[in-house]
Amino acid sequence: MVGRMIRSRGRERRLPIASHPSVLDEALRARTAPAELFEETEKGLRCTACAHACVFARGSQRTGACGVRFQQDGELRVPFGYVARTYVRPVETNTIYHVAPGTLSLTFGMYGCDLRCPYCHNARLSQALREGTSQEFPEDIGEDALVERALAAGCRVLCAAYNEPAIAAEWVRTVFERAKERGLLTAMITDGNATPEVLRFLRPVTDVYRVDLKGHSEEEYHALGGRLQPVLSGIRMAKDLGYWVEVVTLVVPAFNDDLRGLRSLATTLASIDPSIPWHLNAFQPRYRMRDRPATSAGALISAAGVAYAKGLRFVYVGNVDGTTSELSNTRCPSCHDVLIARRDWRAIEIATDPSRCSRCGAVIPGLWFASVTEPPRNPGELT
Numbered sequence: 288m289v290g291r292m293i294r295s296r297g298r299e300r301r302l303p304i305a306s307h308p309s310v311l312d313e314a315l316r317a318r319t320a321p322a323e324l325f326e327e328t329e330k331g332l333r334c335t336a337c338a339h340a341c342v343f344a345r346g347s348q349r350t351g352a353c354g355v356r357f358q359q360d361g362e363l364r365v366p367f368g369y370v371a372r373t374y375v376r377p378v379e380t381n382t383i384y385h386v387a388p389g390t391l392s393l394t395f396g397m398y399g400c401d402l403r404c405p406y407c408h409n410a411r412l413s414q415a416l417r418e419g420t421s422q423e424f425p426e427d428i429g430e431d432a433l434v435e436r437a438l439a440a441g442c443r444v445l446c447a448a449y450n451e452p453a454i455a456a457e458w459v460r461t462v463f464e465r466a467k468e469r470g471l472l473t474a475m476i477t478d479g480n481a482t483p484e485v486l487r488f489l490r491p492v493t494d495v496y497r498v499d500l501k502g503h504s505e506e507e508y509h510a511l512g513g514r515l516q517p518v519l520s521g522i523r524m525a526k527d528l529g530y531w532v533e534v535v536t537l538v539v540p541a542f543n544d545d546l547r548g549l550r551s552l553a554t555t556l557a558s559i560d561p562s563i564p565w566h567l568n569a570f571q572p573r574y575r576m577r578d579r580p581a582t583s584a585g586a587l588i589s590a591a592g593v594a595y596a597k598g599l600r601f602v603y604v605g606n607v608d609g610t611t612s613e614l615s616n617t618r619c620p621s622c623h624d625v626l627i628a629r630r631d632w633r634a635i636e637i638a639t640d641p642s643r644c645s646r647c648g649a650v651i652p653g654l655w656f657a658s659v660t661e662p663p664r665n666p667g668e669l670t
């Protein structure tokens with residue numbers, strides 16, 4: 288159920304967001320399809336799209352915690368056939384560094400989220416239903432038109448991002464199916480509150496699992512409305528299923544910037560696969576978290592040092608001023624030669640074949656050219 292948690296008579300309960308559905312809520316309820324990700328239980332339908340595992344009691348008109356999947360006339364209805372935004376930008380702006388560098392991606396987002404991070408970059412979309420905004424309205428679009436938009440803009444990658452794509456997994460899969468038929472790489476930019484069901488459901492048409500790892504403890508995740516364990520299990524399973532995985536941690540002062548916690552995350556990631564790229568990005572005050580400064584470059588550099596010490600081979604620092612731009616380059620983990628140089632979320636120099644270090648021959652993992660008909664062009668040629 289959507290709403291704000293309150294404590295009343297010693298117990299926590301959730302307030303509904305409004306007694307009257309907003310214009311946006313009504314518009315989204317008119318743009319749905321039957322769910323595929325659910326199972327029947329004794330208590331009613333259980334949604335399997337995210338780890339909240341909401342149960343919809345028989346006969347109820349309940350809405351899930353994400354605000355966009357709901358039961359109606361005994362059927363679970365899910366978002367379908369619209370976007371909230373699309374942007375064409377360098378693929379690196381999605382914090383994906385080992386996938387078709389220097390190419391463009393079309394990234395689309397929708398509305399709603401299964402988490403409620405107080406520092407969300409995209410709260411206008413992800414929290415639109417909780418905040419009751421009147422400024423938003425979906426754009427109707429079919430999967431063919433969305434893929435055509437990406438191709439017409441010269442994109443090589445199609446990304447589902449901005450809000451949590453798993454809560455609209457049926458729509459994402461439909462779009463990605465069409466994208467794969469047209470030769471695009473596909474990427475899910477997710478908060479990682481995943482289930483085995485949604486990871487298996489999307490894998491046949493999804494190449495990249497770019498996941499946020501927002502903290503090292505259940506306590507930190509509780510503050511965001513989620514749990515750590517499904518995120519870690521999801522990363523492990525995504526690797527096993529063959530997704531290309533990159534992990535992002537937004538390092539937030541006085542929330543998750545403790546070096547012991549970051550060391551613990553690095554240890555866990557290295558135990559899954561030391562070649563998983565780990566992006567340590569700076570927090571900027573925004574949305575409901577404006578009570579603390581931006582993350583310093585020094586804090587990120589210390590965290591990167593900890594990550595390398597724990598065995599991770601590709602660690603990146605982002606979202607801080609140019610003094611750390613060297614730390615957004617891809618280097619050979621053996622001889623440290625630069626294979627891809629980046630600045631301001633763009634690749635500015637790319638080795639002819641980034642899959643292998645031309646100096647020492649080390650293999651550099653990634654989806655460098657997969658599924659595209661020719662190697663990516665240099666960014667300067669993409670206009």
Ligand code: SF4
Nearest residue numbers: 334337340341351353
């Ligand atoms: S996707 Fe939505 S309805 Fe489904 S379990 Fe998650 S929060 Fe609940």
